[in-house]
Amino acid sequence: MNHRQLRYFCEVARQGTLARAAERLCVAPTAISMQIAQLEQGLGGELFDRAVKPMALTALGRFFLPRALQLLDHGEQLEKEARDIAVGNAGWLGIGFVRSVMNSFLPAAVRRFRALRPGVRLELIEMLSEHQAEHLRSGRIQIGLSRYARLPEPPADLRHTVLFEDPFLVALPAEHPLAAQAVLSVTALQEMELISYPKDPQSSFAQNITAILQAAGVRPRVGHEAIEIHTALGLVAAGLGYAVVGASVARRGTADVAFVPLQGLDARTTVLTVTRADDQGPLTASMLQALDQAARDIQAN
Template sequence: MNLRQLRYFCEVVEAGSAALAAKRLFVAPTAVSMQLAQLEEHFGDALFDRSKRPMELTSLGKYFYPRAKELLSQARRLDEEARGIAIGNRGWLGIGFVRSALFSILPATIRRFRASHPDVHLDLVEVLSEYQAEQLQQGRIDVGISRFIGRFEQPTDLSFRVMMREPFLAALPIEHPLAAQDSVSALEFAQLPFILYPKDPKSPFGQQMVAVLRDAGASPLVAYEAIEIHTALALVGAGLGGTLVGQSIAENNRADVAFVRVHDIDESAAVVAMTRKFEESKLVAAFLESWVHVYSDR
């Protein structure tokens, strides 16, 4: 049994005769009759009752017709989707991201990517930077959006592309006196209790932020540890202390938090795109290109 036999069979059912089906298929009537005969030989029974005029489906034919139609429909969908994947317009793309990317990096990039690739399914997976390499190696994600301070481990089977570097801003309670200033020093900022994030044994990011402040001559006191950045900013908004964030995180953020430049911190956070080395996916390339365009337009 093959797809041609199914197509010819369904055409005969819908046209009402082999002769009319042949005209609609632009083939000779003998070609249609031969395909039907082969199909019936395969099943060992007739699909049509040819003693009646017009001929009717047998019980086998009545069972087989709707299922053959569905199989042909699935084959067409498979063909369209496979062709779409081949030219990079359809498919599935796994995106791993750190939660801080939700503030501006990820939404803007997704909007641009979706505009040109509306039929691609995006599987969004929230995962800390330190876990993204393993997810890529396992095939769980295709792109990792991560954030690092200073040097970081780079497995040789992966590629790392620094997409942007962001200065740190102090996140302060909106009613704190420092929130009214255009900028603060690390020493001034460190007078507030420090809220460290993310709280995870594998992530050094929080301690690296503390080290950045110490390198600037401050001595921050870690008063709270938050599992992720949204919680940390909620604690800041509640007036419990301050924390450091990348500049993009200040966009469209909380009304109860002020974001102020720290003028004596030279260190920045690198926002990095991780992919598998020698990645050939057109969708991965298109997603990264969308990211580049979003930030070149800013």
Template sequence: MNLRQIRYFCTVVEAGSAVLAAETLFVAPTAISMQLAQLEDHLGGELFDRSRRPMELTSLGKYFYPRAKELLSHAVRLDDETRGIASGKRGWLGVGFVRSTTFTVLPTAVRKFRESCPDVHLDLVEVLSEYQPEQLRQGRIDLGISRFIGPFEQSGDLNYAVMLDEPFVAVIPIGHSLAGQKSVSAVELSELPFILYPKDPRSPFGLQMLTALESAGGRPIVGYEAIEIHTALALVGAGLGVTLVGRSIARNNRRDVKFIPVRDIDLTTTLVMITRNGDENKLIPTFRQALTKGGAR
């Protein structure tokens, strides 16, 4: 049994006769008859009652027809999707991201990617930077968008592309006196409890922020720990303390906090796209281009 036989069979059913089916398929009626005979021989029974005019489906034919139609539909879809994947226009792309990118490059990147590849299933997975390499190796994601402070470890089997490098700014409750200043110092930030994030044993991110403040003469005391940046910002908005974020985060429209430069810390955060070495998935460069349009370089 092959797809040609199944297609010929379904066309005969829909056309009402082998002659009309032959006209539809632009083949000789004898070709239709030969393919049907081979199909029936393979299945071990007749699909048509040829004693009737017009001929009708047998009970075997009635069983076979809807399933044959479904199989043809799957075959057509498989052909279409595979060609789309080969051209980089269809398929599946897993993207791991850190929560902070939802304030900045990710929403625009997703919209731009959707515009160029509307038929691609985009699987967005929120995952901390420290966990993205293993997810790449496992095939759970195809690319990761990570955020680091300072130098970061790079594995030999992965490719790292810096997309954005930016300084930190302080996040201060809108009602606090510091919110009226053009800039703040590490010492001034120590007036309020520090809100540490992300709360995860494998992430050094929070500790690196504290170290930078201490190096500038500040004495930050951790008042709260947040699992992710949204919670940290909400705690600042509630007046419970201060924190630090990358400058691009200030694009969000929170009205309960103020984003202010810190004048005496030399601290930057880097947004990095990570992929597997030698990955030939054509959707990856397409998504990278979308990231660039979203604000990353």
């Protein structure tokens, strides 16, 4: 039993004669007759009563017709979905992201992508930069959005594409006396406690921030460790210390936290996409374009 046999059978059942079915299908009546005969041979019984005009369905034919129509419908739907996936109009895309990018360009990139490819299901999974490689390799995600204080060398099987370099700001309690300054000397942080993040054994971000502050002449005193950046900013708002963040994080700041540029701290954090080196899929390419454009937009504004 094949797709052609099912199609020919269903059309003859609709039209009542081989001649009308052949005309609708633009094939010879003998071709239809041969295919239906082969179908009947495979099923072990006749589908049509050929002794009457127009041909009538047998009991087997009446049983078989609705199921054959359903199979044809499923086959057409499968073909359409496969075509949509092949050209990138449907499917699934997993994106792993560090939480700080949700404060800047990621929402705009998602809106742009969904406008272009509304049939694609997006799964956004929050994960630290150091955890993204394993999920890229396993296929759980196709794109990682990472942030590094010191950019590592990419493994051979992964591709790093820098989106932008983000200058550091200090996050202070909004009521702190230093929060009103336009620019703050990095040495002014010496008397305050650092709120370090993320607290994760695989992440080097917190250690790199400490090393960057030390290189700038500050001996940071870690007062609290937060698992992720939003918790760190909450601790800042509570007056428990300061945090060092990328400037793009301040785009969605809250009224109880002030973000002040730092003088004497020339280091920057790098925001980048991470993909498998062998991934040439249209969905990945389309999302990478959306991310790149959204990142360019926030840097221009």
